[in-house]
Amino acid sequence: MNYTEGKGWHDARVVPFENLSLSPAAMVFHYGQEMFEGLKAYKGEDGRARLFRPEMNAKRTNASNERLCIPKIPEEDFVEAVRTVVSVDKDWIPTEKGTSLYIRPFIIATDAFLGVAPSKTYMFIIILSPSGAYYESGLAPVGIWIEDEYVRAVRGGMGFAKTGGNYAASLIAQVKAHDDGYSQVLWLDGVERKYIEEVGAMNIFFKIDGKIVTPMLNGSILPGITRNSVITLCKEWGYEVEERKVSVDELLEAQKSGKLEECFGTGTAAVISPVGKLRYKDDVMVISGGEIGPVSARIYDEITGIQGGTKEDKLGWITFVD
Numbered sequence: 291m292n293y294t295e296g297k298g299w300h301d302a303r304v305v306p307f308e309n310l311s312l313s314p315a316a317m318v319f320h321y322g323q324e325m326f327e328g329l330k331a332y333k334g335e336d337g338r339a340r341l342f343r344p345e346m347n348a349k350r351t352n353a354s355n356e357r358l359c360i361p362k363i364p365e366e367d368f369v370e371a372v373r374t375v376v377s378v379d380k381d382w383i384p385t386e387k388g389t390s391l392y393i394r395p396f397i398i399a400t401d402a403f404l405g406v407a408p409s410k411t412y413m414f415i416i417i418l419s420p421s422g423a424y425y426e427s428g429l430a431p432v433g434i435w436i437e438d439e440y441v442r443a444v445r446g447g448m449g450f451a452k453t454g455g456n457y458a459a460s461l462i463a464q465v466k467a468h469d470d471g472y473s474q475v476l477w478l479d480g481v482e483r484k485y486i487e488e489v490g491a492m493n494i495f496f497k498i499d500g501k502i503v504t505p506m507l508n509g510s511i512l513p514g515i516t517r518n519s520v521i522t523l524c525k526e527w528g529y530e531v532e533e534r535k536v537s538v539d540e541l542l543e544a545q546k547s548g549k550l551e552e553c554f555g556t557g558t559a560a561v562i563s564p565v566g567k568l569r570y571k572d573d574v575m576v577i578s579g580g581e582i583g584p585v586s587a588r589i590y591d592e593i594t595g596i597q598g599g600t601k602e603d604k605l606g607w608i609t610f611v612d
């Protein structure tokens with residue numbers, strides 16, 4: 291689909307996967323005016339294709355667009371566009387447990403103009419790719435590196451938006467963490483470098499003294515759709531859920547006193563990533579004895595069950611694509 295000032299979004303079409311033709315002066319290349327989303331289509335045992343809460347991706351698209359001066363897309367048009375491309379390619383949705391069709395909608399600024407200003411033309415594109423099971427041999431705990439040198443986002447910045455610049459800013463810390471044997475980076479707030487924000491591509495949860503705790507949305511954290519689903523489920527199951535500031539000091543203290551019972555990341559890619567080890571400077575916190583905690587396992591079963599059609603969709607989270 292294209293956008294032209296004065297004409298709005300127009301020319302929605304499905305075309306075979308092909309290279310784009312863009313001017314080397316296209317604004318997206320120089321000033322990063324772009325946004326993207328990520329969601330998945332799943333095929334249940336009944337053979338029907340399912341999307342998980344795509345209307346939330348539509349809402350988040352427009353939140354990103356607003357921050358980036360990209361024109362908004364009507365939410366129903368976003369969902370319809372996703373349904374249409376998935377419907378065309380639904381035979382490509384793999385069926386083995388844990389597999390899916392990854393859907394990547396994105397918008398780029400296409401004006402060939404070297405001045406810094408919002409573009410007047412855009413392209414909205416959706417590409418698809420079959421995705422293997424995140425955990426080939428069941429849920430496995432990861433080690434996480436709490437980054438104390440670089441920050442990803444600051445208050446008033448773009449942290450809540452899904453835009454490439456946020457990920458470009460994160461690469462250097464990711465390389466550092468990988469070199470040290472950790473698979474993910476956990477970011478701290480950009481002001482005091484004291485409060486936990488989120489992981490590279492996941493939100494983060496802790497179970498502290500029986501309560502489920504997650505950093506509150508403060509403008510510099512991506513409002514994860516899995517995060518929202520986990521909060522909803524945990525409340526339904528009777529857990530006390532707190533969205534609030536969580537400092538590294540609180541975690542260190544809780545771990546020393548045996549109250550840091552579980553930690554897990556949440557995101558579309560893995561659904562749940564149990565965390566067995568958290569490193570902060572010279573401290574390494576081992577959580578749940580480095581094993582998978584019961585809350586992580588229960589949420590994983592519930593959400594993947596709803597996505598795969600083996601658990602009842604009580605909350606209306608599934609959109610079918612026929």
Ligand code: PMP
Nearest residue numbers: 491492493512514515516557558
């Ligand atoms: N934070 C960041 C920075 C992410 O890239 C993602 C993945 N989209 C998430 C959190 C989790 O969001 P969701 O649950 O919507 O996938």
